[in-house]
Amino acid sequence: MIFSSDNWAGAHPKIAAALSTHASGFEPAYGSGDLDRQVTEKFSEIFEREVAVFFVGTGTAANALSLVSVDKPGGLSFCHRESHVMEDECGAPEYFMGGSRLHGVDGALGRIDPKNLERAIGRFVPEFVHTGRPAAVSITQATEIGTLYSLDDIDRISSIAKAHRLPLHMDGARFANALVALGTTAAEMTWKRGVDMVSFGGTKNGCWCAEAVILFDLDRANEFAFIRKRAAQLFSKSRFIAAQFEAYFEDGLWLENATHANSMAARLAQSMRASNSLRLAWEPQANEVFAIMQADRIPELQAKGARFYDWPTPHWFAGDIGSDEKLCRFVTSYATTTADVDDFGSLIA
DSSP: OBOSOGGGSOOOHHHHHHHHHTSSSOOOSTTOSHHHHHHHHHHHHHHTSOOEEEEESOHHHHHHHHHHHTOOTTEEEEEETTSHHHHSSTTHHHHHTTSOEEEEEOOGGGSOOHHHHHHHHHTSOTTOTTTOEEEEEEEESSOTTSOOOOHHHHHHHHHHHHHTTOOEEEEETTHHHHHHHHTOOHHHHTGGGTOOEEEEEOGGGTOSSOEEEEESOGGGHHHHHHHHHHTTOOOTTTHHHHHHHHHHHGGGHHHHHHHHHHHHHHHHHHHHHTOSSEEESSOOSSSEEEEEEETTHHHHHHHTTOBOEEOOOOTTOOSOOOTTEEEEEEEOOTTOOHHHHHHHHHHHO
């Protein structure tokens, strides 16, 4: 009953097999091999246009370098105040940006509120040297608390970014989970809504270690190549990241994995609705479920084999959490089984 994180799940067998397949022989290094090119072409097919693809090793690198690529001296990148890029990157974006800042924006359910975004950007006059100047906007899809930006939500954020001539970045660590939950396409969820670049995650959805930065503006590709190299993210044997993505996309495995993870989260949420020992904090939309329970129940459940984390209460949360209660996060993955979910459901029934 492992619900700690989708990062805890191993590599999908088909992805592990692909790594073994490409382990022998020789292949040109630094992204210049046939497999790298084939996977880049596959990304272009998925996004329905030619894209520039840059493999990196972690989501932190993808997010940080994406924002670096559009930064300017004194730059401010606007994101949700409790987004992953703000709360869980140990300041990596600001470190790589060399002194530029992230600026948190409020919004319920982990999503930037458009009115708050407009207000936040408006505080900083680009010509006023003392306060810094707007540089980018970043949204997380799916969000840090398992909710989604609808296509209309992305349109609204994008229109504000474009009105201020700011590039829009999407942190897609759980990109596939959001995609299948919305029942849309990669193109519709990104560039057709005005997204300029995507941190495309595969690690949380069955890959071993596969992340990529996707740029829709090909003119920026040459500059980004230098940014990635300088940040020590240009892998010599990049074919091993390409091999993971090759298997990830083959026969729709990435969508299958995400659909399964989301369905396990929905099943888990249903068990929680039927329980009188805990309650859902809000409705899940992807593969993360948040529940409120008595604090003394946590070690009891963990002693019986359940693995999950307690979670800080979001600033926007208006629900009632007693002094003897805690908010807890449960994450499902491609490897979560119905038995895992049902066994936990029995514990809380």
